[in-house]
Amino acid sequence: MSVERExxxxxxxxxxxxxxxxxxxxxxxxxxxxxxxxxxPARRAIVPxxxxxxxxxxxxxxxxxxxxxxxxxxxxVSYLPRSQQQSELPASDTAEQAPNVDVEPVRESDFDILxxxxxxxxxPAGQPDPEKGEGETGQSPFERESRGxxxxxxxxxxxxxxxxDETIExxxxxxxWTDPPDAFPDPQKxxxxxxxxxxxxxxxVVAAWQGEDLRVTRGEVLKRxxxxxGFALLSGDLLEARKPxxxxxxxxxxxxxxxxxxxxxxxxxTSVELQDGAAYVISNGISISHEGATAKVFGTSVIEQRLRxxxxxxVSGYVGGPSDRLxxxxxxxxxxxxxxxxxxxxxxxVAREFKFVRDIRGETVWREELDEAPGKLFGGEIAGGxxxxxxxxxxxxxxxxxxxxxxxxxxxxxxxxxxxxxxKLVLQFGSTENGNWRHEMGVVxxxxxxxxxxxxxxxxxxxxxxxxxxxxxxxxxFQLHPEDDTVGIEIDWVEILRKHS
Amino acid sequence: MRSAVQIERLVKEHxxxxxxxxxxxxxxxNLARDMAQETFLATIAADFEVRDRRATSAYLRTTARNFxxxxxxxxxxxxxxPDEDVLETKWYELENDDEGDKYKRALQxxxxxxxxxxxxxxxxxxxxxxxxxxxxxxxxxxxxxxxxLLRRAxxxxxxxxxxxxGK
Numbered sequence: 213m214s215v216e217r218e219x220x221x222x223x224x225x226x227x228x229x230x231x232x233x234x235x236x237x238x239x240x241x242x243x244x245x246x247x248x249x250x251x252x253p254a255r256r257a258i259v260p261x262x263x264x265x266x267x268x269x270x271x272x273x274x275x276x277x278x279x280x281x282x283x284x285x286x287x288x289v290s291y292l293p294r295s296q297q298q299s300e301l302p303a304s305d306t307a308e309q310a311p312n313v314d315v316e317p318v319r320e321s322d323f324d325i326l327x328x329x330x331x332x333x334x335x336p337a338g339q340p341d342p343e344k345g346e347g348e349t350g351q352s353p354f355e356r357e358s359r360g361x362x363x364x365x366x367x368x369x370x371x372x373x374x375x376x377d378e379t380i381e382x383x384x385x386x387x388x389w390t391d392p393p394d395a396f397p398d399p400q401k402x403x404x405x406x407x408x409x410x411x412x413x414x415x416x417v418v419a420a421w422q423g424e425d426l427r428v429t430r431g432e433v434l435k436r437x438x439x440x441x442g443f444a445l446l447s448g449d450l451l452e453a454r455k456p457x458x459x460x461x462x463x464x465x466x467x468x469x470x471x472x473x474x475x476x477x478x479x480x481x482t483s484v485e486l487q488d489g490a491a492y493v494i495s496n497g498i499s500i501s502h503e504g505a506t507a508k509v510f511g512t513s514v515i516e517q518r519l520r521x522x523x524x525x526x527v528s529g530y531v532g533g534p535s536d537r538l539x540x541x542x543x544x545x546x547x548x549x550x551x552x553x554x555x556x557x558x559x560x561x562v563a564r565e566f567k568f569v570r571d572i573r574g575e576t577v578w579r580e581e582l583d584e585a586p587g588k589l590f591g592g593e594i595a596g597g598x599x600x601x602x603x604x605x606x607x608x609x610x611x612x613x614x615x616x617x618x619x620x621x622x623x624x625x626x627x628x629x630x631x632x633x634x635x636k637l638v639l640q641f642g643s644t645e646n647g648n649w650r651h652e653m654g655v656v657x658x659x660x661x662x663x664x665x666x667x668x669x670x671x672x673x674x675x676x677x678x679x680x681x682x683x684x685x686x687x688x689x690f691q692l693h694p695e696d697d698t699v700g701i702e703i704d705w706v707e708i709l710r711k712h713s
Numbered sequence: 714m715r716s717a718v719q720i721e722r723l724v725k726e727h728x729x730x731x732x733x734x735x736x737x738x739x740x741x742x743n744l745a746r747d748m749a750q751e752t753f754l755a756t757i758a759a760d761f762e763v764r765d766r767r768a769t770s771a772y773l774r775t776t777a778r779n780f781x782x783x784x785x786x787x788x789x790x791x792x793x794x795p796d797e798d799v800l801e802t803k804w805y806e807l808e809n810d811d812e813g814d815k816y817k818r819a820l821q822x823x824x825x826x827x828x829x830x831x832x833x834x835x836x837x838x839x840x841x842x843x844x845x846x847x848x849x850x851x852x853x854x855x856x857x858x859x860x861x862l863l864r865r866a867x868x869x870x871x872x873x874x875x876x877x878x879g880k
Contacts, residue, residue: 216795220803227736233840240724243753420847588791596864
């Protein structure tokens with residue numbers, strides 16, 4: 213019971229640490245939108261307004277028709293005398309040009325609404341002579357009406373527009389108004405693409421890196437400057453490794469660089485331009501390019517920059533070219549058009565060719581740090597990133613893997629552990645399909661951390677020692693247990709390394 | 714059917730406690746957020762009657778716990794968890810009738826007594842979900858050293874908090 217309670221104490225502390233040191237979490241927006249996406253409020257039906265029926269409707273319609281007719285008559289009456297006046301001015305011409313229609317001409321006396329006396333006075337004082345036309349005054353009839361009797365134009369002719377100035381002036385807005393950002397760019401300031409400080413906004417492309425003597429060039433901001441581990445490396449930085457340096461890129465790619473490269477990244481892809489030297493790459497699809505030759509690495513490869521080409525050594529998985537691919541265990545030159553003739557290689561050949569990868573023994577295909585229980589535990593408890601507990605021959609200290617691991621031909625298990633008393637120890641894996649598989653480690657020293665390594669092919673079946681573990685088995689749990697005594701065991705981490713062959 | 718304002722109030726009042734509880738059950742960060750969202754959605758959809766804060770909080774915790782157990786079963790995860798009564802008793806003991814405020818204040822105090830390197834390691838681990846390699850790189854230690862640093866920092870914090878909270 214007390215072990216359980218201590219575990220809960222630890223988790224509670226971790227939960228409080230996450231709250232205290234992590235970002236604030238606000239789920240309200242997400243919950244609200246998800247809820248209303250599922251439970252959208254019902255739309256209100258649009259009910260048409262009831263039609264209005266009234267006994268007055270026919271009468272109103274008739275009245276409208278009459279009013280419309282009256283307006284039409286009035287418009288005709290007011291138009292005809294004016295057109296008659298106009299026809300009198302060029303009388304000789306109009307008589308000849310008038311179409312010969314069978315309509316009796318309208319006489320002035322026929323209209324008692326408008327008589328000649330009531331007609332507007334022709335050429336009243338102060339008005340321009342109609343024969344001169346409006347153009348001479350430069351005013352429209354509306355302007356004349358608004359300015360009363362003053363015939364002289366009081367509008368000064370507008371000056372010619374000045375040539376636009378090169379400088380941009382801020383409009384005279386009230387002081388409390390705020391300009392949008394960059395609304396009035398400073399002409400003295402260089403454009404963003406010319407400004408070296410803008411480079412700082414580039415995306416971080418390296419999650420972690422380790423090594424000595426890395427020099428970085430970042431536009432005008434940094435000029436081949438030596439930087440220390442922890443320095444943030446951004447998209448577009450030129451990285452020069454004087455000694456081999458390990459990088460973990462943001463897409464999870466591992467690169468050991470012995471040369472120069474530029475890593476770039478956009479929303480979806482990360483790519484490397486290898487400018488000089490060579491790189492050992494473990495990736496799931498990163499593009500490595502040089503002068504038009506582009507290799508996509510799916511697995512593990514060593515790639516060396518050559519003149520307008522790349523020399524590719526595929527260690528595991530495959531490397532994609534423009535239209536072809538290179539499989540594991542082969543080396544070929546990649547040019548813009550594709551791979552050249554492939555040659556079979558082994559890891560020893562690669563290690564001989566590239567000194568900087570000689571200490572690389574393989575890639576970690578599974579690792580359990582034991583910061584938390586990955587699955588059900590066999591006794592013991594997780595405390596401070598270590599699985600701790602008493603173990604006796606009947607039950608070991610161990611745990612279920614998060615997911616079964618399929619073992620490969622060259623897989624090696626590595627474990628870091630400590631005993632509180634010297635004893636004979638057994639390392640054991642359980643499989644999903646064929647029982648348990650073990651290795652007797654012999655007598656192990658007490659009181660010090662030990663890193664133990666064993667090829668998985670050396671495991672034998674617990675119930676039949678003549679059978680050894682074969683590739684393809686699914687391992688589901690891991691255990692350490694003493695052969696005879698009861699001892700305290702601490703396990704720090706366990707990993708499986710896939711060795712290069 | 715709840716209004717947007719009611720939903721917002723419910724979530725804002727209880728999200729911190731609920732996330733803390735899910736982490737206490739052993740949910741990793743993203744899973745805890747997913748479970749909390751599901752819990753709120755289910756509670757709102759069920760037209761749960763909000764009476765008082767304590768009752769609502771208990772209801773949400775039970776729903777979240779059930780969701781988490783269902784998730785474990787669905788993903789065939791074998792995680793050893795104590796019985797529900799042990800979980801709840803310990804939770805009440807740690808929350809201490811003030812929704813963990815006293816514990817939080819003690820934690821804030823105790824963090825000040827750690828070395829800067831230990832604080833950085835904790836910040837990277839719990840604030841930014843950094844990997845062991847990233848932490849070791851940032852604090853200038855080997856991976857095992859970073860792990861030990863984190864373990865010692867947490868041990869110190871636990872002792873310090875115990876002295877201040879009295880448990």
